[in-house]
Amino acid sequence: MRRSLLAGLVFLFMSCPIALADGPDGAALFQQKCAMCHDHPEGRIPSHDVIASLPLDAVVNTMTSGAMQTQAAGLTVDEIRAIAAFLTGKTPSGPVQANIGPPAATAAVSNPGASLDANRCTDTPAPIRLDGAGWNGWGRDLENTRYQPQPGIKAEDVPKLKVKWTFAYPGLLTQGQPTIIGDRLFVASESGTIFSLNARTGCTYWAYVADVGVRTAMTVGPMPASSPAKFAVYFGDMHTSAYALDAESGKLIWKIRLDENPFARITGAPTLYKNRLYVPVSSEEETAGPNTKYECCTFRGSVAALDAFTGKIIWRTYPIQETPKPFKKNSAGTQMYGPAGASIWSSPTLDLKRKVVYVGTGDSYTDVETGSSDAIVAMDMKTGAIKWINQVTTRDNYVVGCRAPGFANCPSPVGPDYDFGSSTILHRLPNGKQVILAGQKSGILYGLDPDHRGKTLWKVGVGPGTALGGIEWGFAADPNAVYVPISNPGGRGEKRSSLSALKPETGEVIWHTPSPEAVCGWGTRGCVGAQSAAITVIPGIVLSGSMDGHLRAYSVKDGSIVWDFDTAATKYDAVNGVSAMGGSVDQGGPTVANGILYTNSGYGRIIGHRGNALIAFTVDGK
Secondary structure: OOOOHHHHHHHHHHHOOOOOOOOOOHHHHHHHHOHHHHOOOOOOOOOHHHHHOOOHHHHHHHHHOOOOOOOOOOOOHHHHHHHHHHHHOOOOOOOOOOOOOOOOOOOEEOOOOHHHHOOEOOOOOOOOOOOOOEEOOOOOOOOOOOEOOOOOOOHHHHHHEEEEEEEEOOOOOOOOOOEEEOOEEEEOOOOOEEEEEEOOOOOEEEEEEOOOOOOOOOEEEEOOOOOOOOEEEEEEOOOOEEEEEEOOOOOEEEEEEOOOOOOEEOOOOOEEEOOEEEEEEEEOHHHHOOOOOOOOOOOEOEEEEEEOOOOOEEEEEOOOOOOOEEEEEOOOOOEEEEOOEOOOOOOOEEEOOOOEEEEEOOOEOOOOOOOOOOEEEEEEOOOOOEEEEEEOOOOOEOOOOOOOOOOOOOOOOOOOOOOOOOOOEEEEOOOOOEEEEEEOOOOEEEEEEOOOOOEEEEEEEOOOOOOOOEOOOOOEEOOOOEEEEEEOOOOOHHHOOEEEEEOOOOOOEEEEEEOOOOOOOOOOOOOOOOOOOOOEEEOOEEEEEOOOOEEEEEEOOOOOEEEEEEOOOOEEEOOOOOEEEOOOOOOOOOEEEOOEEEEEEOOOOOOOOOOOEEEEEEEOOO
16 A cells, blocks of 8 residues: 555556646645545555545545644745645646635525435325334444344345445545334445435435535434424534434534544444443544644543533533643654643443443544543443443554654554444343353454443454554444454464454353455555455345445355445445445445345545445345
8 A cells, every 4th residue: 555656646647647827836736734644555655546435525634624623834826736736637627616714604504415306305204203113323323233123024035135226426435324113225435425215215215415525424302392403413523513413304403512622523322321422532633743833732632421402411421531731842852741641532332221322432642541442431321420440551652644653643652543433232141141252453352341331341352453453433232143244454474353252241252254355346556455345244244344445244144245236336326316336345244124135335535446335125125
């Protein structure tokens, strides 16, 4: 994946030749501002060819309001556009709409694009019911098991699955995960558009445009009898705003911003129980590390408990309880702060028996010690008080682009970036006891005791760990086993990506299936077989997507692959009147209900390939 600047220039200008008018020199500005990281991509830094696949305005917005705003500080809009044109090989056909400054509020819309006119549902939707088969939120249940006991598809029929319909998201990047409530499907997009679709046909009931991009799954819950809305759809955006929309009309009920740090994000789906919504907050502040002028770092991950009916904050808890303070200056004389970090990337898990919220935290951003990064944290559901913390990796101090201590804002020592990016699973054992299952990017799965302050009962190295790998977005458990995907983008031989089944009581491996050799429908660029996407289990079958665009079904008995579909092999004539193209399958996992399997295809944010497809499968495509 590495590419020198010269090779990157040759690639860009041969594949996308452009003629720049007189103005800022994008190549020179790139060399000054960006080359030290993107010429040597590691971990979460995308390479030249990945950036080249983006729309020009997407690169502009990343530098003006996204992860690269610190690196682009001091540049004019024209200079930012010049860098984007150099990187993408594209010239704007008109003014680029840069998201500079706070996002403007938007209203619910019924037609945010011409393609919706060709896809508007003509039927009267059935009333929303929450007591039927469906997939609500991230893990389907409060324990985040990602197990669907009533899929409406028999294990023996899975090899007969065929495409029933596809839907094309606006833009070139799929995120989030489909939520299924009866005959309705709720999905989010990188563009920030939320859709309510007919789950059986893919036609559109309504669409709502959020302030910025959305990558969380949707959670649906009832509103009080006095409310004009009967049900609400909850989600979070990439500027830490949490939303509630009327599930039947798409109209905004309430919205609240949970963190003012410009790098703060909501990436994990909110978890709903009764009238409380538990919202995790993460950030991309670690991307600012290479900038010696940036006062790194002040963000702390948190969970906010909101009144689901009004959006009012009931409590907010930071696993890092100390407020960041000045502690030293970097080599450029810039003040540095700490402790910081411990982002909460994933959906909270609820333990109703013990009245506890469980979350996993990410790495530390500084070398000020903290005991709550790379940890499982238990919080009181009512008050948010921290009941216990089990930190499994100490001194994982990391900012993106650090190759050695002392480089820019790099901490000492530089950690391996072993976040807990997956939701924990609260699993019931055959003897009636429970165990907390926690998967880390180190490739280690932990079994923790919820009755003894999260004491580690066992831990197993399921596969190699990396900054982009290990146990990345989500694992799953049925009553008999826990199933764990391993992502290792550059792995070969015994270090390949894989899927394994383990005994929840002890962590003993039942079976282990290495990933097939990567074969990508788009070609060889960015073609890796990493299994970083969240997985899903139904009776008899584990469903796992991979970065090469394949969605595969594994037998729970022995790990054999019984179905393999390449989501990126062809373009689809989408139901909303435009073409859809699949790509890498990553982040959100497949969801299943009422005899239909849904998957997003086209994540490709850092490696892999981008696309814009939502694909629905049924037995024989019927």
